[in-house]
Amino acid sequence: MSSNLSLEVIKSLPKVVLHDHLDGGVRPATIAELAKETGYDKLPTQDPVALANWFREACDSGSLETYLEAFVHTVGVMQTPAAIERVAFEAVEDLANDGVVYAEIRMAPELLQEKGLSLDEVVEQMLAGFKRGEREMQAQGKTIRIGLLLTAMRTAARSSEIAQLAIKWRDKGVVGFDIAGKEAGYPPTRHLDAFDAIRQANFHMTIHAGEAFGLPSIWEAVQICGTDRLGHGVRIVDDITFDSNNSPILGPMAAYVRDRRVPLEMCPSSNVQTGAAKSIKEHPISLLRKLQFRVTVNTDNRLMSDTFMSKEMYLLVHEAGFTLKDLQWLTVNAMKSAFIPFDERLALINEVIKPGYAKVAKDQGITF
Numbered sequence: 535m536s537s538n539l540s541l542e543v544i545k546s547l548p549k550v551v552l553h554d555h556l557d558g559g560v561r562p563a564t565i566a567e568l569a570k571e572t573g574y575d576k577l578p579t580q581d582p583v584a585l586a587n588w589f590r591e592a593c594d595s596g597s598l599e600t601y602l603e604a605f606v607h608t609v610g611v612m613q614t615p616a617a618i619e620r621v622a623f624e625a626v627e628d629l630a631n632d633g634v635v636y637a638e639i640r641m642a643p644e645l646l647q648e649k650g651l652s653l654d655e656v657v658e659q660m661l662a663g664f665k666r667g668e669r670e671m672q673a674q675g676k677t678i679r680i681g682l683l684l685t686a687m688r689t690a691a692r693s694s695e696i697a698q699l700a701i702k703w704r705d706k707g708v709v710g711f712d713i714a715g716k717e718a719g720y721p722p723t724r725h726l727d728a729f730d731a732i733r734q735a736n737f738h739m740t741i742h743a744g745e746a747f748g749l750p751s752i753w754e755a756v757q758i759c760g761t762d763r764l765g766h767g768v769r770i771v772d773d774i775t776f777d778s779n780n781s782p783i784l785g786p787m788a789a790y791v792r793d794r795r796v797p798l799e800m801c802p803s804s805n806v807q808t809g810a811a812k813s814i815k816e817h818p819i820s821l822l823r824k825l826q827f828r829v830t831v832n833t834d835n836r837l838m839s840d841t842f843m844s845k846e847m848y849l850l851v852h853e854a855g856f857t858l859k860d861l862q863w864l865t866v867n868a869m870k871s872a873f874i875p876f877d878e879r880l881a882l883i884n885e886v887i888k889p890g891y892a893k894v895a896k897d898q899g900i901t902f
């Protein structure tokens with residue numbers, strides 16, 4: 535029975551994460567240490583345990599201002615080359631220890647320039663941390679591969695510059711471009727030059743769209759900006775209705791997203807926290823899975839949402855009835871949707887993911 539899947543068993547499964555913010559996953563103890571080292575004096579408390587609680591409570595408060603304040607502190611301690619490298623390294627360590635085998639981690643480099651670092655220096659340090667993490671994990675027998683996504687802030691005006699930066703670093707560890715930040719009032723079409731540059735360079739992008747804001751944002755991201763994937767995209771359910779027999783009817787936008795296999799980077803705990811979904815049980819991920827959208831499951835902000843990949847999967851199993859087979863499906867979906875070359879994705883699916891699930895299925899006596 536899949537409902538017997540324990541957290542330990544889920545941790546042993548190979549997992550893939552496509553939507554994970556570097557500044558949303560810093561360890562509380564590291565925040566406290568880096569604050570001391572870098573002279574950042576605005577933390578609400580210096581004690582790592584109290585700090586972890588502060589982050590959880592601030593982010594659960596339902597207030598957007600307090601939620602955003604949490605990022606002010608993580609970004610605040612990530613302003614030196616050594617701090618950036620350390621945070622990047624620890625992200626790899628935390629993901630690998632959770633059984634993640636492939637991750638795309640995103641960060642807006644423009645936020646890490648408060649002490650005068652150039653954009654190139656910021657990218658260089660993030661990639662150095664990722665490489666060290668991959669090497670050290672490999673030495674411990676845990677194989678993980680990391681790709682960096684460079685994010686531009688949709689409320690700012692530097693998206694073209696960040697898109698060019700992503701293209702410049704494409705063969706050195708950057709795998710794509712993203713745009714994030716407040717949706718309402720800041721449609722993705724404000725950044726068309728950046729998306730055009732990415733497409734014209736045959737590069738990859740994902741756009742945060744349809745998280746709190748509705749269908750128009752998804753439509754613009756897909757049809758005007760030409761995004762490869764949707765960050766969240768959860769509001770696509772607004773284009774799904776039900777007939778008198780309770781059978782779902784897909785509107786044209788929902789049908790397009792499903793039929794063209796546009797990947798949805800869904801982040802259940804994050805959505806519950808920000809009010810985009812009522813509970814894990816009622817999260818649209820269940821309906822979208824049933825309708826066979828290209829659904830993936832992700833962490834978004836591990837610190838702010840007090841989560842990790844295995845926990846997201848555990849919640850889906852125990853609160854929304856997902857099976858081991860569903861978890862494999864989500865993982866293969868994510869790997870298929872990654873921005874690394876096709877042959878490398880295929881190798882990970884056939885040589886790492888499927889054998890990993892088959893082994894757990896055998897150990898647990900589950901047939902699928």
Ligand SMILES: [Zn+2]
Binds near residue numbers: 555
């Ligand atoms: Zn996000």
